[in-house]
Amino acid sequence: MRRLPQSLWCLIHATFALSAQTISLNTLYSFSGASVSSDPTFSLPQAQQLTVSIAICSAGTSSLAFFVTNNTAITDPGQSTSTTDVFEIPLLNGFGNWTGTAPQGGFLAVQNVGQTSFQVAASTGALVHELLPSLPLLGDTTNTQALIFSPPFSTVESSLSTYPNYTLPPANLSTPSPPSSPPAFSLVIAPTSSGLASGPQTACSVQSTSSSGSVLSNNFWLRDDQGWRSQWLIDGLTPSTNYTAYVIQDQVKLSGPIYFTMKSPSFSCPLVHSLPFCPSTSYAVPLPFPQSPATSYDSSTLPQSISDPLLQYMTNFTTMLLTFPCGRDLYSPLQTCESCQDAYRAWLCTASFPRCAEPPPSPPSSSSPTPALLPPQSGSNARNPFLPNVTYSYQTVLPCLEVCSAADRACPNFLGIKCPSPQFNAASSYGVGYIDSGEQGVLGGGSTGVAQDRWGNVWCNAG
Structure with a gap:
């Protein structure tokens, strides 16, 4: 996965009017629910393949929702919008993303924002916010x-x-x-x-x-x-x-x-x-x-x-x-x-x-x-x-x-x-049966499968 050049990052704290705020490509936007309108809408950039990522920065209302559309005729997408061109971005552990075509751009709407702080970023394919699969x-x-x-x-x-x-x-x-x-x-x-x-x-x-x-x-x-x-x-x-x-x-x-x-x-x-x-x-x-x-x-x-x-x-x-x-x-x-x-x-x-x-x-x-x-x-x-x-x-x-x-x-x-x-x-003289089963010539099947796990348990020393 490509890492976005550092020179493209920009942290923006904005106060919204009722009109949609424009989201630029490869720019990180940070918002506080106290400084935005009750249901803010963002204008998304044009891209053949557009990725929008959301990160929740503070615990907020349980009904908080993000909706995106690549149909520029729909300026305020939401749960009540009855069309196949509106997609809700599911949030899992405070993170969500959507990828699709947006040759004419589109809109991102937030509902029930309350006092929640959050970040928004748009990019061409590369995921900005991410929970990495590799652990420390x-x-x-x-x-x-x-x-x-x-x-x-x-x-x-x-x-x-x-x-x-x-x-x-x-x-x-x-x-x-x-x-x-x-x-x-x-x-x-x-x-x-x-x-x-x-x-x-x-x-x-x-x-x-x-x-x-x-x-x-x-x-x-x-x-x-x-x-x-x-x-x-x-x-x-x-x-x-x-x-x-x-x-x-x-x-x-x-x-x-x-x-x-x-x-x-x-x-x-x-x-x-x-x-x-x-x-x-x-x-x-x-x-x-x-x-x-x-x-x-x-x-x-x-x-x-x-x-x-x-x-x-x-x-x-x-x-x-x-x-x-x-x-x-x-x-x-x-x-x-x-x-x-x-x-x-x-x-x-x-x-x-x-x-x-x-x-x-x-x-x-x-x-x-x-x-x-x-x-x-x-x-x-x-x-x-x-x-x-x-x-x-x-x-x-x-x-x-x-x-x-x-x-x-x-x-x-x-x-x-x-x-x-x-x-x-x-x-x-050795820890036996933790990674491999201990059977002669058999790899795997041990009682833990690893020498050390993410919970801090150390079963034997693998260096």
């Missing part, structure tokens, strides 16, 4: 901080090397520059008890809410092969509190909601994020609290005693992988040396950085599985001896078995990657 992504939370990502907005095209000059990315990846003209993103977080998700699900309604917490950092991050995302590190949230989060794109497109719960006041693990060699690592890890002024770990604050061994492992693995004639011979019709390296990197980072977690705040129901949590521990971490000792007690959630299985499937046999069997001892 929760990285993780601590007792006061949250790491949240926007939906992916731009993919990265990579060119494969060719034999004999076949190279793979280095252990410490160099992050490419983000797109030159990214969308404008904003984040809104509010306690779930505020009822934010029960109001109109439109950008103008959500962005009128005062967002909780303070933004420590906001940057673009290439987290995985899904593409670029906007990344927020938020502080100042309340421990043990349920929150609702939305991401707004270009002021008119809404993504969400997602839900999450802050950890308890005693939770001590800091967040680790923005590591070029582990781009998907974005969660709390059992580490000593970083030195002030830092409140979380990134590539500039993570100790070299942790990063250097991981970089050496990745370098050694890549050297071994390149003993195979990558680019000349095929070991799989589906996998390449690049996909093998990517899968191994994901496994290495997930296994090397244990994810701190807490039991669910209430006992799970019989239909809800228990997360793959290890018992509380303190001191050294047996899974990664390079992590320094901590003085607090913590729990971790096991990596998903599928992270190991992905590396097993993607890599050549001579590398000897083997994963524990679900029928025997896999559950002692």
